[in-house]
Amino acid sequence: MPGTRKLGRPTDHRMSMLRGQVTFLLENGSLETTVTRAKELRSITDRMITLGKTNTLAAKRQALRFITKEDVVKKLFDEISPSFSERNGGYTRVLKKGPRRGDGAEMALIEIIGFEKKAASDDKKASKKAKVEEPKAEASEEKAAE
Secondary structure (H helix, E strand, C coil), rough: CCCCCCCCCCCCHHHHHHHHHHHHHHHHCCEEHHHHHHHHHHHHHHHHHHHHHHCCCEEEEEHHHCCHHHHHHHHHHHHHHHHHHCCCCEEEEEEEEEEECCCCEEEHHHHHHHHHHHHHHHHHHHHHHHHHHHHHHHHHHHHHHH
């Protein structure tokens, strides 16, 4: 049952940690953490994305109660949730990575489904822009030298 894991922390510390991790996950698209934390994050993140699908003022205020950054809430309601409008749940994926070197804790990568494709395409667009801008910069330097 989601929400029953105590993760070895008092309630206020556990909720603070989960709020920070959900905010980071929604902001960046993926997060590496332990398997038990990832499973707990999955349910909370799915609830936040479902909340974002309603796109009302009350829903935004509810999301702001849990998510720690206003720009992440804006991103949730403007970009993330609309991309899942046809999907009913299962917005995140947990991939097991193996044991952590220091203490042997089982690690996992939790990511928002479909977000990695957008991030990869954004990186490609940025690299193409940089390549296009380089020759222009060289041409302007040559004109300045003349």
